[in-house]
Amino acid sequence: MAEEKKGAAPKAEAGKKKEKAKKQFKPYTPGRQCSKCGSRMAEHSDRNTCGKCGYMEIRQKGDASAKKN
Ligand SMILES: [Zn+2]
Numbered sequence: 001m002a003e004e005k006k007g008a009a010p011k012a013e014a015g016k017k018k019e020k021a022k023k024q025f026k027p028y029t030p031g032r033q034c035s036k037c038g039s040r041m042a043e044h045s046d047r048n049t050c051g052k053c054g055y056m057e058i059r060q061k062g063d064a065s066a067k068k069n
Pocket residue numbers: 034035036037038039050051052053054055
C-alpha cells in the first residue's frame with residue numbers, strides 16, 4: 001500500500017497582510033466662535049461653551065418645541 005502523506009493543507013490567503021487601523025484625523029471644522037472673546041467654543045450636544053471666558057450658548061435645534069410644563 002502506498003502511503004500518501006497529505007499533511008498540511010494549503011494555506012489560504014497567505015499573502016494577506018494585516019491591515020493597520022488608520023488614524024482618522026478630524027478635519028478642522030471651525031465651530032462656533034465665542035462672541036465674547038472670539039475663541040473657539042466647545043461643542044456639546046445641547047450647548048456651546050467657551051473654555052476661556054466661560055461663555056455658554058444654548059444650542060437651538062430645528063424643533064422649536066418649548067418644553068414648558
Ligand atoms: Zn469666550
